[in-house]
Amino acid sequence: MNNDSKTRADTISSDTPVVSIILPTYNRAKYLATAIHSVLAQKVSFPIEIIVVDDNSTDDTAQVVTDIGDSRVKYIPLKERHGGGGARNKGIEYSTGKYIGFIDSDVTWLPLKLEKQIAELESNPKYACTYSTFYKISPSGEKVVQPKNTYSGWVNEKLLLSNFIDMPTVIIRRDAIDKVGGFDEKLPRFQDWELFLRVSKEYKIHCFEEPTIESLDLPDSISRNDLARDEALKHIYEKHGAEFKKDAVPHKQILLKLANANFILGKKQAGVAYLRQAKDMLTPLELISYSIFSKLPKTLIINLNKLKKRL
Numbered sequence: 001m002n003n004d005s006k007t008r009a010d011t012i013s014s015d016t017p018v019v020s021i022i023l024p025t026y027n028r029a030k031y032l033a034t035a036i037h038s039v040l041a042q043k044v045s046f047p048i049e050i051i052v053v054d055d056n057s058t059d060d061t062a063q064v065v066t067d068i069g070d071s072r073v074k075y076i077p078l079k080e081r082h083g084g085g086g087a088r089n090k091g092i093e094y095s096t097g098k099y100i101g102f103i104d105s106d107v108t109w110l111p112l113k114l115e116k117q118i119a120e121l122e123s124n125p126k127y128a129c130t131y132s133t134f135y136k137i138s139p140s141g142e143k144v145v146q147p148k149n150t151y152s153g154w155v156n157e158k159l160l161l162s163n164f165i166d167m168p169t170v171i172i173r174r175d176a177i178d179k180v181g182g183f184d185e186k187l188p189r190f191q192d193w194e195l196f197l198r199v200s201k202e203y204k205i206h207c208f209e210e211p212t213i214e215s216l217d218l219p220d221s222i223s224r225n226d227l228a229r230d231e232a233l234k235h236i237y238e239k240h241g242a243e244f245k246k247d248a249v250p251h252k253q254i255l256l257k258l259a260n261a262n263f264i265l266g267k268k269q270a271g272v273a274y275l276r277q278a279k280d281m282l283t284p285l286e287l288i289s290y291s292i293f294s295k296l297p298k299t300l301i302i303n304l305n306k307l308k309k310r311l
Contacts, residue, residue, distance in 0.1 A: 017072075018046040019114060019171065020095030021103055024087030026055040028105035031216070032064045038109040039101075040070060048114070049074060050103075051094050053087040056080055085183035085191040092182055100172050106216040107168040113212035117171040120206055128203030129172035131165045132212040139217060150207040156200035160243060160250035163193035165205070168213050176203055187235055188228035194236050197243070230261040252281040259290070264305060266298040 021039050025032055032052075039050050054061050054077045065075045076094055078087065092100060099118060103109060117130045133150060135143045147164040158164070170192075180198040183191045199205065237244065237254050244251045255278035262271035272294055282290065293301070 015047060017049040017095075017097040019048045019099045019101050019118065020091075020097030020174075021048060021050045021101040022053065022088050022091035022095065023050060023103050023105065024053045024055055024084055024091065025057065025061060025105040026081070026087075027057045027059045027061070029057070029059040029061045029064045031105045032061060033068060035103055035105050035107055035109075036065070036068055036073060038107075039103060039114075040068075040072065041111060042109065042114040043111050044114050044118070046118070048072060049095070049097065051076060051091040053091045054078060055082055055084075055087045083185060083188065085187055086185040088191070089182040089185065092177060095174070098174055100174055100177060102167045102170055103213075104168050104215070106218050108214045109168075110212050110214065114171070116208065117212065120208070121171065121173065124206065126204050127206040128176035128199055129170055130206040130208060131171075132169040132208035132210065134166055134169050134211045135214040137214055137216050139219070143214075145211055150209065151205075152207045153204050154200070155205050156197065156243075157247075157250070159193070159197055159200050160240075160247075161253050163190060163196075165192060165196045166213075166215070167192040168215065169208075172199070184235070184239070187232050189225065189232040190229075190236060194239070197236075197240055226261070226264050230258075230265055230267075233258050233261055248281045252278050255281075256290070259294075260301075260305070263294060263296075263301045264298070268294060 023035060023039075036050060036052070039048070042048070050073045052061075052065050052073060052075050054065075054075065056078050062075065062077065065073060074094065076090060078090065082090060088102065099121065101114070113132075117132070120130050121127060133145050133147065136146050137143055146166070147162075149162075150164055151158045176199060180195070180202060182195075184194050187194055196205070233254070237258060244254045255274045259271040259274035259278070262268070262274065275290055275294060279287065293304075296304075
């Protein structure tokens, strides 16, 4: 990404958006208008812009955006697929705000999200960004607050253990993105986790404990793509391996995540290979448990993972 912060600073006026909200989308016209209107309805006194990056959709996404008819909504159609990371990077390139926010087409922002998070960043320059908990809405309509554990301050060590920052909850300073770089476009999943592994090495991060968004749990979500999970974990481990290996706990965790991802895919030999790498870091009970786990049928492993997520 180009660092053009000087150019933006020179052209700021009273009409320049304070916040640019990036919305990447692909064939989600059914949900798109609701997401956009939830941003337009934010109770703020400062100007905003919404940049809808259409990742080469084949449905009527363009018409949905046109029908909204609001000059604050910019439409960027891509002629070929870029994926989530690439589409967000395109949106950032076109943005002009001091702050960057993110929303997905299956997400609804709650009315006071921007007001609260921008006030926090304006009053606390030590934070590069702020994120929050969120409501996950199941297909049956059940509403659950996620994630269970959140952290503020220097959170890099915690992020090495788990991904607890959900991208549509984030508002981040533009200059922080300029410094660390944008999303890694090689990643099919976990682009948010990888980005904040980099951000959290350089800056403090703030968490709002109350939810600021509602997120639908859709059956075609990339979060349900098991192959993408495995590919993304491998890439993150290769890219940030030295950081994971500084301490046995995060190193063990990433190896177990990789082992589990391979077991879910039915790739038992690859999964066992990761367990062997973690062997000296496992307790005797963990060693026995994962040894038994590795021998279970793929279907049972998948069901156990689903159960774990609900607990």
